[in-house]
Amino acid sequence: MIRSWLALTLFAFSLPLFAQLDSGDDAVTADHYIRDDLFVFMHTGPSREYRILGSINAGTAIEVLERDGEFTQITDEDERTGWVESRYVSDTLPVAKQLPRLSQQLADSQSALAEAESESARLRQQLNDSRQQIAELSTAVEEKDRKVSKLTTQVERADQDELVTWFTRGGMVAGAGILLGIIIAYLPKKRKRDNQWM
Structure with a gap:
């Protein structure tokens, strides 16, 4: 429908031009x-x-x-x-001489229109492919973000676990030191001999 309308329009606009050639x-x-x-x-x-x-x-x-x-x-x-x-x-210019030129111009216009439609279809396909690639890349980026977030959480948890471990070990060492100090304090001491001369 569009091609027929375009061809008719080109034909109508070409008549005055060819009339003066x-x-x-x-x-x-x-x-x-x-x-x-x-x-x-x-x-x-x-x-x-x-x-x-x-x-x-x-x-x-x-x-x-x-x-x-x-x-x-x-x-x-x-x-x-x-x-x-x-x-x-x-x-x-007589119609008999206008007709071959107009027919050629119409054929050229139809050929140009077909090329334009083909180029338009190619560009539409390229646009669809680009959109699909963008969607795939967006999905990949979201997946990477989830992995990074998960790894960050694991690192933070590992840091917290390590900190708790160090506190626990420190507490155990401190407790063992205190206990050892108490034990040593209550151990019986040797009595000194009295060196008295008789």
Whole structure:
């Protein structure tokens, strides 16, 4: 639906542009054309009463030489000079010559649109992949944070256990020292002999 609408829009905007383009393949300087009728007659003078030189097909590129009322003097692609009715002379590129160019432009536009859609799909896929990678990395970071928190808790607990152990050992040593002091204090002492002379 979008492609059809885009193609129609491009076609509509291209008509005025191609209407003013000159045809580089024409033998004469093509600034005018015979309108899109079947054909028109070329006369030897600026009236229908003059002899007919021949006919010119619709869409033929012509060079305008002079205008005289309802007739225009022209030179056609076969380098014939004569007069045709002015109403059949137009400075707009004929539809027959616009169509191939417009068809090519439409094909180019459709190709560019297809490439843009392909690029858009690729970018969408890349975006989805990036989002998935971000989600995976976020999950990994959360898991690492949990592990770090767990290890930190274990280290703190180990520090507390070690501190309790040191206090316990210190208490035991202090208690043993006090007990030993008490025991030593209550041990019987040797009596000194009296060295008396008799």
